Amino acid sequence: MRKEYYRKAKVPVRKKGFVSNLGDKLHAYLDIHAHAFFSSLGRLVRAPFSSIMTIAVMSIAIALSAGFYLFVANIQQLTDSFEDSNHMSVFLKEQVSDQAGAKLAETLRSYGNIKDTKLISRSQALTEFREYSGFGAAIDALDKNPLPAVIQVMPSSESMTQQQLEQLRHTLSQLPEVDQVQLDLEWVKRLQSMLALAERGVTLLSTIFGIGVLFITGNTIRLELHNRREEVIIAKLVGATDRFISRPFLYTGFWLGLLSGITAWLIVTVMMMVLQTPVDQLSKLYDGLFNVLYLGFIEVIALFGISTLLGVSGAWLVLVYQLRQLNPE
Secondary structure, three states, X not given: OHHHHHHHHXXXXXXXXXXXXXXXXXXXXXXXXXXXXXXHHHHHHHOHHHHHHHHHHHHHHHHHHHHHHHHHHHHHHHHXXXXXXXXXXXXXXOOOOHHHHHHHHHHHHXXXXXXXXXXXXXXXXXXXXXXHHOOHHHHHOOOOOOOOOEEEEEEOOOOOOHHHHHHHHHHHXXXXXXXXXXXXXXXXXXXXXXXXXXXXXXXXXXHHHHHHHHHHHHHHHHHHHHHOHHHHHHHHHOOOOHHHHHHHHHHHHHHHHHHHHHHHHHHHHHHHHHHHHHXXXXXXXXXXXXXXXXXXXXXXXXXXXXXXHHHHHHHHHHHHHHXXXXXXX
8 A cells, every 4th residue: 555655646747738727717617607697687686576577677667668569560561561552542522423534533543654544433432431430320321422432543653763653643733634643652641750759769769768777777786795795805805806706696697687678578478478469460351461579589689688688787886886885894
């Protein structure tokens, strides 16, 4: 045994090289981060009530932002479906008979920039109004039919520019039989303007909710830092840096942001699933022009990333200020 011991003792010990030292440092660095990563999650699990309350408030704020975004995206597909609908409605004067209207429709069909026309007589207009408006009794009480004949004009090309459409409308409005010309695309433009305003509102609301998430996360980290004040002071006394002390708190913000993003995605998905059936029924009335849109893969990843970034940022902002104020006595 002694010979074996001395034989081992005489073996020279080689010094660790640069690569070995770098590997040890990397291994120690990963161990420290792994410990902070899982220990921060463990602290959240050990305080379930406060953790759930914080995540619930944060997820509701994030879900509201994502919900408004999806609402605008779903309405946007209506304008995408109708943006090529450049039909015109030519309202004839009251004294124009149905025969004269039919002759005018045939004449307009010969125009080079008009593809087709369709005459809706005064009696047909009255029948459709009585059927779909629900004011049939009021119409029957009138002495005469107040509705004019209408010629639906379909331009020759769906790709006509707005200037060409305006020129065609001006030409039609100059006809002696015509009372008014309405371009069906105008209501789409109004809807697009309202959607542009809604998109701006979504951006503002998302900014406000994002700031709210920052404050919620920051306040949570501030309370945890206050509860662990003595631990932090002792760590500073033995030489721990602010970066080392901040690491578990930053991971706490990470977990809060990530879990809130996942919960917000679940909330928004359930909301859209609840609306799926009535929206499908409404879509059938419009020949299936739109469907319920959900968050796509890229959008979900962006949601998780933004919520996580907000959680980490809120924790970091509080730690930068609080650790400077917290000094060992």
